[in-house]
Amino acid sequence: MSIAEDLNRLEEIVRKLEAEDVELDAALALFEEGVARLRAARERLGAAEVKVQTVLDEAGDLRLSDLDG
């Protein structure tokens, strides 16, 4: 799940909650999922620094390795 997907789903959840025809137990389930998505997106955004990797081509096998600096 990416941040983009989290945000899209959150917007969908909020739209559904704001519409009046949703049942209360469904609304509660939506709310819980929304809170989980919010938390997940915030956690992802909390990364301290950008990860820089380089690609090593070992006889056709690609491998990612961290690049310093």
Add this chain to the structure above:
Amino acid sequence: MALSFQLTGIAPTDEVWSVSQLVSAAKRLVEGEFMPVWLRGEVVGCKAWSSGHWYFNLRDRSSQVRCCMWSRYAQTAGEPPKDGTEVFVLAKPGIYEAKGEFQLNVTRMLPTAAIGAAQRELERVKESLQRDGLFDHARKRPIPPLACTVAVVTSTDGAALHDIVTVVGKRWPCCRLVVLNARVQGGGAVGALVRALALVNRIPGIELCIVGRGGGGREDLAAFNSEAVCRALAAVRVPTISAVGHETDVSLTDLVADLRAPTPSAAAEMAVADRHEVLRRLDALGARLAGGLAGRTRLASERLVRTADRVRGAMEAALRRERHRADRLGAQLDALSPLRILDRGYAVPVDPDGRVLKRRAEFSPGAPFRLRVADGDVGARVEPS
């Protein structure tokens, strides 16, 4: 003595410069004044030393100037030019102190004829790419707004990578940059760029690809005008941003990419979102989420109250109905009561134990019994038969 000083015009208090002082001052002046400049001229007397350095004169119709080109620059310029070759040179004016000579330190040299050929090749490639629709606007894909895995095709030694990492680190630290190292200038750059761009398609999870390099001379950017690199860029499966050179340089990869960035730093800004902006968006969504639930529960509780009112109303109606029915049944019950029958003039005979006497056999001649009437009972006796 005093007279001779008078004659030469020098007084003992006057400062006397050494030759090297003057030459060195002139050198500072000249070298401080000029940045490297492009010149056009004709090469005369080029001598290539075994050390690899080249010495020659550059002239036009009325002037000439001594030039030297150190081996590490000379080796990028191919064969030493023959007399009379017209060239462009990038040179920084200076003074050669040992001889006190004004000279140019040349770092690049391009025969003007080669420039003409390069221009013609550029036009050919451009036309070919255009014919195949590689510049078409309809081909341009939108840049994903929240990409978290970005491929960067550039030299790991270049300033471009450093700029991109810095900007992405500041704006979007949750991003992963996958660097595909490629020479970006000189021999082998085209092949290296083509291979790196092809590799992008084989790495899973890549959402966006930046290709580029920092600024440089026109020939340094040549690889980004090559047909092979442009076609490899067009074949990248994710949206692409081209960032080649400085703001003013436009290369063919800029025209093929989905988006053109003026510099590598600008490419990084276009590639990733701003964390603070997304956090604000999340805050707003969080508030709407809470508000949405609150609204929904308020609605539910209002509905509950309405439902309770309806239930209470229904209960009361049912109670009223039951009460009526009870009243009606009570009246019927009343009508069936034996006491009511006595009201109408009937009497009930009972023996002294209170048992009702219903049959002739129960009346023994001369036996006393009582008659219960509406307002009490009276004594009675069976006539002897």
